[in-house]
Amino acid sequence: MSQERAAWGFVAPALVALGLFFFLPVAAALVLSFTDFDIYAVADIGNLRFVGLDNYIHLLETPLFWKALGNTAWFVILGVPLSIMMSLAAALLLDNKLARFKGFFRTVYFAPVVTTLVAVAVIWRYLLHTKYGLVNWALGGIGIGPIDWLGDPHWSMPAIVLFAVWKNFGYNMIIILAGLQTIPEELHEAARIDGASAFQRLRHVTLPGLAPVLLVVSILTMAGYFQLFAEPYVMTQGGPVESTVSILYFMYEQGFRWWNLGFASAIAFVLFLIMFALTLVQLKVSERWTQ
Amino acid sequence: MKLFAVLTAGLAAMLLGSCSNAPATTVLDVWAMGREGEVVGDLVPEFERENPGVKVRVQQLPFTAAHEKLLTAFVGNAMPDMAQLGNSWVPEFATLGALDPLDGRVAATPAIPRADYYPGIWDSNVVDGRLYGVPWYVDTRLLFYRRDILKRAGFGHPPRDWAEWRRQMEAIKKLVGPDKYAIYLPLNEYEPLEILGLQASEPMVTDDARGNFRSAGFRKALDFYLGTMRDGLAPVVATTQVANVWDEFDRGWFSFYITGPWQIGEFKRRLPPGHQNEWMTAPMPGPDGPGVSNAGGSSLVLFKSSTKKDAAWKLVRFLSRPDIQSRFHALTGDLPPRISVWKTPELANDPYAKAFGEQMMRVRATPKVPEWEQIATDLKLVSEKAAHGELTADQAVAELDKRADETLAKRRWILARKKLGGVSRAEARS
Numbered sequence: 001m002s003q004e005r006a007a008w009g010f011v012a013p014a015l016v017a018l019g020l021f022f023f024l025p026v027a028a029a030l031v032l033s034f035t036d037f038d039i040y041a042v043a044d045i046g047n048l049r050f051v052g053l054d055n056y057i058h059l060l061e062t063p064l065f066w067k068a069l070g071n072t073a074w075f076v077i078l079g080v081p082l083s084i085m086m087s088l089a090a091a092l093l094l095d096n097k098l099a100r101f102k103g104f105f106r107t108v109y110f111a112p113v114v115t116t117l118v119a120v121a122v123i124w125r126y127l128l129h130t131k132y133g134l135v136n137w138a139l140g141g142i143g144i145g146p147i148d149w150l151g152d153p154h155w156s157m158p159a160i161v162l163f164a165v166w167k168n169f170g171y172n173m174i175i176i177l178a179g180l181q182t183i184p185e186e187l188h189e190a191a192r193i194d195g196a197s198a199f200q201r202l203r204h205v206t207l208p209g210l211a212p213v214l215l216v217v218s219i220l221t222m223a224g225y226f227q228l229f230a231e232p233y234v235m236t237q238g239g240p241v242e243s244t245v246s247i248l249y250f251m252y253e254q255g256f257r258w259w260n261l262g263f264a265s266a267i268a269f270v271l272f273l274i275m276f277a278l279t280l281v282q283l284k285v286s287e288r289w290t291q
Numbered sequence: 292m293k294l295f296a297v298l299t300a301g302l303a304a305m306l307l308g309s310c311s312n313a314p315a316t317t318v319l320d321v322w323a324m325g326r327e328g329e330v331v332g333d334l335v336p337e338f339e340r341e342n343p344g345v346k347v348r349v350q351q352l353p354f355t356a357a358h359e360k361l362l363t364a365f366v367g368n369a370m371p372d373m374a375q376l377g378n379s380w381v382p383e384f385a386t387l388g389a390l391d392p393l394d395g396r397v398a399a400t401p402a403i404p405r406a407d408y409y410p411g412i413w414d415s416n417v418v419d420g421r422l423y424g425v426p427w428y429v430d431t432r433l434l435f436y437r438r439d440i441l442k443r444a445g446f447g448h449p450p451r452d453w454a455e456w457r458r459q460m461e462a463i464k465k466l467v468g469p470d471k472y473a474i475y476l477p478l479n480e481y482e483p484l485e486i487l488g489l490q491a492s493e494p495m496v497t498d499d500a501r502g503n504f505r506s507a508g509f510r511k512a513l514d515f516y517l518g519t520m521r522d523g524l525a526p527v528v529a530t531t532q533v534a535n536v537w538d539e540f541d542r543g544w545f546s547f548y549i550t551g552p553w554q555i556g557e558f559k560r561r562l563p564p565g566h567q568n569e570w571m572t573a574p575m576p577g578p579d580g581p582g583v584s585n586a587g588g589s590s591l592v593l594f595k596s597s598t599k600k601d602a603a604w605k606l607v608r609f610l611s612r613p614d615i616q617s618r619f620h621a622l623t624g625d626l627p628p629r630i631s632v633w634k635t636p637e638l639a640n641d642p643y644a645k646a647f648g649e650q651m652m653r654v655r656a657t658p659k660v661p662e663w664e665q666i667a668t669d670l671k672l673v674s675e676k677a678a679h680g681e682l683t684a685d686q687a688v689a690e691l692d693k694r695a696d697e698t699l700a701k702r703r704w705i706l707a708r709k710k711l712g713g714v715s716r717a718e719a720r721s
Contacts, residue, residue: 039661040701042366043387047705129534151529153679239479240529241675256359258665 033265042259055266065267067242068250069274071157075246076225079161083221084214086165087172092206094173095180106177110170117167121234124163125150150236153243160231160244167231168224172217179213180206219282226275247271317602318346320371322361325354327375327428327589330622331610338609345602365389372597373606376424378415378590383661385418391593392421396604403611411654412628415586418659424590425607428625430551431584432482433650434576435558437546439569440466449573453515456547456576460524463546472526474519475536475545478678479529481671482585483549486575487512488670489655490582495695496658496666500702502695504688511578513674513684520678527678537561540570549575551587555643556624572646574653586654588628626651662698669694 033055040047059065090109094102112120127134128149136146149159183206191201207214228246232238238245238253245253251271255264323331328351335347350371352360358380364370365387376384384390397403405413408426416424436449444463450456460473467473476483488495491508503509519525526545533539540548541562558570575582591607593600609615616627617635626638626647633639633648657663670691677687 036701038701039383039387040705042362132534237479239675241679241681242672259362
């Protein structure tokens with residue numbers, strides 16, 4: 001009994017902190033999402049109305065919400081596989097026994113992860129410039145006409161994906177690299193003796209060995225990419241023609257720019273539900289994988 | 292992805308900013324933004340010399356974060372005593388009840404004579420008949436144009452009305468060819484279209500808080516605006532696609548550009564010395580004759596929560612003094628709102644400022660509802676879609692009205708309630 005009490009004593013500070021700074025605000029936000037809390041309510045709380053589910057209904061009827069959801073999904077579908085493939089490729093290169101200067105390249109590939117996003121976004125805006133950008137210059141070299149990366153609504157999201165992948169692939173690369181080093185060398189050797197080609201060894205030895213790592217990486221990357229915010233915030237401010245407005249960006253604008261905090265809270269809870277559902281799906285899939 | 296980090300950083304900055312220890316003398320907390328925030332620090336020592344016992348602590352805010360920070364400070368009860376406030380934000384903060392009305396103080400202060408201020412800019416600080424700010428400097432937009440190209444196109448003077456403007460743009464386009472344009476209207480700025488809309492005789496928001504973009508006046512403005520892009524007179528681009536607006540202007544990529552006084556200094560500095568004769572400023576042309584422009588800029592406001600309003604008012608009076616305004620203009624290039632300051636040689640003899648002086652007689656405030664910035668953002672988004680051909684002009688104005696009505700729904704409820712409250716009070720009295 002006294003042991004149990006001592007245990008409670010030990011976890012109490014953490015529980016209090018969690019309750020005060022996490023569960024209480026979340027509960028308050030839930031209440032807020034059933035009100036029309038806005039600038040007029042800030043002025044005079046008498047202007048606050050309980051609107052029940054109106055915020056949620058209104059949200060589902062707002063075209064920009066669906067557009068933001070579509071944009072975010074497009075970013076995830078395009079970005080997550082690309083990002084993981086980049087990480088995997090970089091990790092395989094670094095893991096190769098023929099590779100020289102491994103420490104140097106590991107640092108170079110990891111560098112974008114630790115740089116300040118705002119600073120590199122400015123540089124990327126130069127790189128992606130239609131007339132004078134390096135990207136279009138290189139594309140021009142192989143005969144592809146200039147692409148208006150940040151101005152054309154069709155290309156703005158791919159441009160953001162490119163930037164995000166470059167910025168983030170190093171992080172997963174390190175995790176995958178660690179995973180690669182746990183695959184026993186004997187397996188590769190045995191496969192080689194059996195006459196397996198390099199591709200067959202990758203397909204049947206490396207990838208199965210990496211499966212648990214890849215699963216973790218994909219869950220983390222997906223959760224991260226779903227919360228797209230800073231990239232469009234600095235690069236495009238949601239434009240052109242709202243083509244880079246993500247769910248989080250939409251919520252930020254409603255909440256902190258227009259001060260529609262009731263409505264913004266409703267967006268937050270819808271985003272939470274979506275993430276929750278996606279994580280459940282991923283867990284189900286992972287169960288099947290590991291069996 | 293880093294929303295949380297951004298917010299925490301903002302919060303931390305705010306906590307650090309509002310730390311204070313008990314002073315012996317009166318310490319005024321003043322928030323100022325951008326370049327003005329830097330410069331006001333140079334003027335403060337003189338004020339402190341003239342007013343012993345008053346110390347001024349200036350906190351600089353970046354313009355992009357100022358609005359959020361002011362709102363957060365209001366909610367957190369951490370307002371400064373005085374601030375520079377963009378005058379399009381005055382209605383919003385007046386609605387919040389954050390600002391102290393200044394009618395009484397102005398009436399008792401002969402050093403701030405209302406008659407010496409340009410009326411349009413003064414009016415932008417009046418909400419529901421009460422004054423909430425003293426104009427500090429004016430940002431109105433007008434035409435910057437290429438004198439040489441216009442001359443080669445056959446015109447010796449800038450346009451006076453839309454019809455002439457359109458003729459000049461067509462002539463320039465014919466002259467410069469398919470790769471260049473007559474005017475640059477960046478799609479991610481709402482100000483050019485907002486100004487054309489302000490020139491209409493009907494307001495864009497009605498008194499009963501409804502969008503009024505279907506009015507004949509705004510429709511004409513939108514047609515004029517979209518027409519420049521439809522007919523190739525303006526490129527369909529945003530500022531993010533133009534690396535260096537001064538270089539492009541110098542190359543003649545466009546000949547007309549609607550922008551503000553801060554660009555005078557930039558154009559002087561960034562255009563080659565030999566080309567300085569080729570550009571000039573001109574007042575905005577209107578639908579029929581000289582037109583109005585926006586009454587932008589910043590005002591000095593006192594906050595209701597302040598306990599040092601008298602000292603703060605002294606600083607307002609100091610910063611409004613003509614000689615200080617002259618110096619402020621020399622330091623920043625910002626245009627003063629007082630008519631007498633415009634008679635000083637520095638301004639009277641500046642050829643580029645002349646058009647601004649003329650324009651200031653014709654400035655109009657944007658609709659005075661707290662939601663205006665949100666409506667103006669919709670104006671930008673919808674007109675951008677129309678410029679890309681995704682909406683017709685008819686669909687665009689209908690969409691604008693729909694969005695504005697939605698944005699203003701709460702305001703209509705409050706107006707209705709106020710009216711009811713007024714009626715019932717009147718009944719109770721009778």
